[in-house]
Amino acid sequence: xxxxxxxxxxxxxxxxxxxxxxxxxxxxxxxxxxxxxxxxxxxxxxxxxxxxxxxxxxxxxxxxxxxxxxxxxxxxxxxxxxxxxxxxxxxxxxxxxxxxxxxxxxxxxxxxxxxxxxxxxxxxxxxxxxxxxxxxxxxxxxxxxxxxxxxxxxxxxxxxxxxxxxxxxxxxxxxxxxxxxxxxxxxxxxxxxxxxxxxxxxxxxxxxxxxxxxxxxxxxxxxxxxxxxxxxxxxxxxxxxxxxxxxxxxxxxxxxxxxxxxxxxxxxxxxxxxxxxxxxxxxxxxxxxxxxxxxxxxxxxxxxxxxxxxxxxxxxxxxxxxxxxxxxxxxxxxxxxxxxxxxxxxxxxxxxxxxxxxxxxxxxxxxxxxxxxxxxxxxxxxxxxxxxxxxxxxxxxxxxxxxxxxxxxxxxxxxxxxxxxxxxxxxxxxxxxxxxxxxxxxxxxxxxxxxxxxxxxxxxxxxxxxxxxxxxxxxxxxxxxxxxxxxxxxxxxxxxxxxxxxxxxxxxxxxxxxxxxxxxxxxxxxxxxxxxxxxxxxxxxxxxxx
Ligand code: ADP
Numbered sequence: 108x109x110x111x112x113x114x115x116x117x118x119x120x121x122x123x124x125x126x127x128x129x130x131x132x133x134x135x136x137x138x139x140x141x142x143x144x145x146x147x148x149x150x151x152x153x154x155x156x157x158x159x160x161x162x163x164x165x166x167x168x169x170x171x172x173x174x175x176x177x178x179x180x181x182x183x184x185x186x187x188x189x190x191x192x193x194x195x196x197x198x199x200x201x202x203x204x205x206x207x208x209x210x211x212x213x214x215x216x217x218x219x220x221x222x223x224x225x226x227x228x229x230x231x232x233x234x235x236x237x238x239x240x241x242x243x244x245x246x247x248x249x250x251x252x253x254x255x256x257x258x259x260x261x262x263x264x265x266x267x268x269x270x271x272x273x274x275x276x277x278x279x280x281x282x283x284x285x286x287x288x289x290x291x292x293x294x295x296x297x298x299x300x301x302x303x304x305x306x307x308x309x310x311x312x313x314x315x316x317x318x319x320x321x322x323x324x325x326x327x328x329x330x331x332x333x334x335x336x337x338x339x340x341x342x343x344x345x346x347x348x349x350x351x352x353x354x355x356x357x358x359x360x361x362x363x364x365x366x367x368x369x370x371x372x373x374x375x376x377x378x379x380x381x382x383x384x385x386x387x388x389x390x391x392x393x394x395x396x397x398x399x400x401x402x403x404x405x406x407x408x409x410x411x412x413x414x415x416x417x418x419x420x421x422x423x424x425x426x427x428x429x430x431x432x433x434x435x436x437x438x439x440x441x442x443x444x445x446x447x448x449x450x451x452x453x454x455x456x457x458x459x460x461x462x463x464x465x466x467x468x469x470x471x472x473x474x475x476x477x478x479x480x481x482x483x484x485x486x487x488x489x490x491x492x493x494x495x496x497x498x499x500x501x502x503x504x505x506x507x508x509x510x511x512x513x514x515x516x517x518x519x520x521x522x523x524x525x526x527x528x529x530x531x532x533x534x535x536x537x538x539x540x541x542x543x544x545x546x547x548x549x550x551x552x553x554x555x556x557x558x559x560x561x562x563x564x565x566x567x568x569x570x571x572x573x574x575x576x577x578x579x580x581x582x583x584x585x586x587x588x589x590x591x592x593x594x595x596x597x598x599x600x601x602x603x604x605x606x607x608x609x610x611x612x613x614x615x616x617x618x619x620x621x622x623x624x625x626x627x628x629x630x631x632x633x634x635x636x637x638x639x640x641x642x643x644x645x646x647x648x649x650x651x652x653x
Contacts, residue, residue: 117310137181138181138360149349154274156186158276163190169195169196171197172196172221173199174199174220174223176198176199176336177201179357183223183248198288199213200290202630210235216298216299216506221245225360226254251267284307288309303502303506304340312438312440314350315470316343322427324353325353326351329375330378333367334380334409340439342440362388367389376403379407381410382409383412405426418463431466436522441474442467442468463537464536467534475494476495478493486532488537489529493523493524495522525542526541547582548582548584555574561610570589572633573616586618586619586642588638590623
C-alpha cells in the first residue's frame with residue numbers, strides 16, 4: 108500500500124530560494140580576481156541568479172546542456188552553480204590545475220557548449236582555444252570595465268548577460284533525477300572519469316551535511332571553503348551553507364598561509380574546510396603570529412589523511428578538528444570525525460588519537476569491507492579490507508565511460524573506493540591506505556599513512572610521503588621522502604629511530620631522501636604517483652629486515 112503524501116521533486120533551485128526568504132542577510136564574501144573584496148547576500152544572489160538564468164536561456168542553453176566553469180571560489184561561480192542547474196543544464200566544474208591534455212579531454216568528453224572563465228585563465232584559454240569544440244563559446248566572469256583583451260578569443264562578458272534582466276525567474280519543474288553537476292576525478296591513471304550528480308543527490312547531500320555538522324552549518328556561522336568549487340563542489344558547501352543559513356567566505360586564488368590567516372582574521376571565519384597541505388601553511392602562520400585568527404573555532408580536514416601532528420596542533424589551540432573522508436564519486440562526504448559526546452572531553456592525546464581515524468559514516472552512506480574474494484570482513488577494528496560504499500549520494504556509473512564502469516562496482520552494485528580500511532565495532536573507519544599506495548613487501552602490507560603520521564611529528568619535517576620502490580627480492584620496499592621545515596633539520600638517523608619505536612624492522616623505510624618540495628596533484632594533495640615515477644630507479648641500500 109502506498110502512503111498518501113505529496114511527492115515534490117528535490118531541486119537545487121529550492122535551496123537558494125529558501126536561503127533568500129529565510130536568511131536574506133546571510134553573507135557571501137569573495138576575494139575577487141579584480142583585487143578587491145566583494146560582499147553580497149543570499150537575497151541578492153537569488154536575484155542575480157535569476158538574471159543569469161535568463162541570460163543563459165538567451166544564449167540558447169537548454170536542458171541537459173553541459174556548461175563549464177574554469178574559476179576560483181567567488182560569488183559569480185556560486186551564481187553559476189544555481190543558474191545552470193536551475194534551468195536544467197549541467198554545471199561542469201573544471202579543475203584549472205589539470206594538464207592541458209586532460210582539460211581538452213574533458214571539455215570534449217563532456218561536450219561543453221559554453222565555458223565561463225575567470226580572467227586569470229584567459230592566457231591559458233588562448234593557447235587551448237584552437238583545440239576546443241568549434242561551437243563552444245567563452246564568457247569572461249567580469250564586468251565591462253575589466254574585460255581582458257584576448258587576441259584570438261571571442262569573449263562574452265558575464266555582467267552583460269545579467270544587465271537589464273528581470274530579477275525573478277520561474278524555475279522549471281525538473282524531475283529530481285535530472286543531472287545537475289559534473290565533476291571529473293583527476294585520474295591518476297587513464298583518462299579523467301566524470302561523476303554526474305543529480306538534483307536529488309545534491310539536495311540529500313546538503314541535508315545530510317547539515318544534520319551531521321550542526322555546530323558549523325547553522326545560521327550566523329561564517330565558513331571558509333578553501334576547498335575549491337571545482338573540487339567536488341567544494342565538498343557540498345555551496346548547497347549546505349545556504350540551506351542552513353551559514354555565510355560563505357570565498358578566498359579567491361591566494362591560498363598561502365598568510366593570505367588565509369588575514370582573511371580569516373578580518374572576516375571572523377569560524378570554520379575552514381580544505382585538504383591537509385593547505386593547513387600546513389595556515390599553521391605556520393598561526394605559529395608566526397602567536398595566535399589564531401579571530402573567531403576561528405573549527406577546521407574540516409579531508410581529501411587525504413590528516414597527520415596526527417596537524418590534528419594535535421589545531422586542537423591544542425582550541426580549534427575543533429573534523430577529519431572527514433570522501434570521494435568525488437560520493438558527492439563527497441562519506442564519514443566525519445567529530446567525536447561522540449562521551450569522548451569529546453578526553454585528554455588531548457586520547458582525543459587526537461581518536462580523531463586520527465576518519466570517523467563514522469554519515470546517514471545514507473553504507474560501508475562494507477571485504478577480502479580480495481569479496482567476502483565481508485568483520486567490523487572489529489583489526490581486519491583491513493577493500494572498502495565499498497552504497498547510498499543515494501554515490502555514483503551509479505561514470506558519465507559515458509563503459510570501460511571504467513566495468514571495474515567500479517561489485518556484483519551487489521556497491522561502489523569500490525580503491526581504499527583499504529578497517530571499521531571498528533563503534534563504526535569508526537580507519538583508512539589504512541589507498542590500495543595503490545600500500546607497500547607490498549614480501550607478501551606483507553606496509554601502510555604509508557602509518558609511517559607518515561610518525562614522521563610528521565618530527566619538528567624538522569614540513570611534509571613527507573612514503574612510497575613503494577620496486578625491489579628485486581621483496582617486490583617493493585618503502586622509501587621516505589622528506590621536505591624539511593624552513594631553517595630546520597630532520598636527520599635521517601633521528602627519523603628512523605623515531606619510527607623504530609613504533610614499527611617492526613621490516614616495516615621501516617630502507618632509505619630517506621630529501622626534496623625542496625613535494626609534488627602536488629591537481630586537487631592539492633601530495634602526488635605519490637609523481638614521486639613513485641621520480642624514484643622508480645632509486646637504488647635502495649641493502650638493509651637486513653630481520
Ligand atoms: P582526487 O584524488 O582525484 O582529488 P578524490 O578527491 O575523490 O579524488 O579523492 C578521494 C580519495 O582521497 C579517497 O578515495 C581516499 O583515498 C582519499 N581521501 C580522502 N579523504 C581522506 C581522508 N580523510 N583520509 C585518508 N584518505 C582520504
